[in-house]
Amino acid sequence: MLTLEALAELNEAIYQRYGLDLRHYEPQSLRRRVERIIRKKGLDSAYGLWQKMLYQPDFCQYYLNEITIGFTALFRNPGLWRFIGQQILPEMDRHVPFSVWHTGCSTGEEVYSMLITLYEHLWTGQHQIWATDVNSEALRQAQEGVYGQDLYRKYAQNYEAFSITDRDLQFYLRPHARGFAFASFLKQNLHFALHNLAQDQQSRVFDMIMCRNILIYFDEGLKIRILDKLAQQIRPGGFLVLGFYDTWPAQCLVDFELVEAGLKVFQKK
Numbered sequence: 001m002l003t004l005e006a007l008a009e010l011n012e013a014i015y016q017r018y019g020l021d022l023r024h025y026e027p028q029s030l031r032r033r034v035e036r037i038i039r040k041k042g043l044d045s046a047y048g049l050w051q052k053m054l055y056q057p058d059f060c061q062y063y064l065n066e067i068t069i070g071f072t073a074l075f076r077n078p079g080l081w082r083f084i085g086q087q088i089l090p091e092m093d094r095h096v097p098f099s100v101w102h103t104g105c106s107t108g109e110e111v112y113s114m115l116i117t118l119y120e121h122l123w124t125g126q127h128q129i130w131a132t133d134v135n136s137e138a139l140r141q142a143q144e145g146v147y148g149q150d151l152y153r154k155y156a157q158n159y160e161a162f163s164i165t166d167r168d169l170q171f172y173l174r175p176h177a178r179g180f181a182f183a184s185f186l187k188q189n190l191h192f193a194l195h196n197l198a199q200d201q202q203s204r205v206f207d208m209i210m211c212r213n214i215l216i217y218f219d220e221g222l223k224i225r226i227l228d229k230l231a232q233q234i235r236p237g238g239f240l241v242l243g244f245y246d247t248w249p250a251q252c253l254v255d256f257e258l259v260e261a262g263l264k265v266f267q268k269k
């Protein structure tokens with residue numbers, strides 16, 4: 001059992017040595033994740049973990065990937081995608097390229113959901129999609145866009161619950177030796193990059209920022225810093241989308257109106 005004091009010391013040591021700042025991750029869930037790595041690697045303490053970090057150069061990125069691993073799905077929460085497709089996109093000026101930033105895109109399903117939503121509701125070919133994550137392995141999978149056949153049934157059901165066309169999800173997929181892949185016509189104007197929301201800068205301004213199910217990793221102070229930064233990167237009239245379980249400190253998002261409370265969709269005034 002890892003104590004919170006030992007976890008804080010480990011976080012500090014990692015920050016001092018590698019510049020990776022996990023000091024503002026929510027401690028209880030971070031502790032569960034670190035304990036899981038300790039068990040998985042057959043170690044007996046945080047000290048063993050630290051030794052590995054010192055002597056295996058790529059262990060630090062492995063550690064970060066294991067800590068940030070998260071669940072995602074295609075058209076996760078189909079009602080949100082219906083709202084974006086039917087209420088938000090039709091209001092957009094078709095002469096201005098629509099830009100979106102997926103701030104923690106995980107293995108990419110959220111990004112492909114957005115591309116299909118755009119395809120069905122606002123396909124100008126001029127959109128710009130940025131997809132970032134701190135987890136290098138998840139980002140690699142997102143970029144590849146290949147998924148196991150075991151996911152197909154659930155994803156096809158979610159797509160059906162979203163789409164108002166009589167299309168089948170197959171329309172957007174191509175067979176792949178490891179399951180299915182998203183068709184290349186969907187992938188235009190799509191940019192992937194490794195990005196740490198807690199530490200890295202991003203200066204563009206977007207029509208929409210998706211920050212779904214990421215704030216749950218952070219303590220209140222870090223949530224405030226991140227939401228304040230994101231708020232500045234959305235143009236007036238643009239949108240911020242949080243995740244179903246995300247909460248936000250009361251002093252944040254004062255320049256935003258909660259346009260769909262159940263879906264956590266905010267519009268900048």
Ligand SMILES: C[S@@+](CC[C@H](N)C(=O)[O-])C[C@H]1O[C@@H](n2cnc3c(N)ncnc32)[C@H](O)[C@@H]1O
Nearest residue numbers: 068070071072104106134135196197198212213
């Ligand atoms: C639960 S997944 C959510 C994926 C997707 N947004 C969704 O809602 O389906 C959370 C993602 O946040 C990423 N994440 C955690 N800490 C991060 C950070 N500091 N900067 C960027 N991404 C981070 C994780 O790597 C993970 O891929």
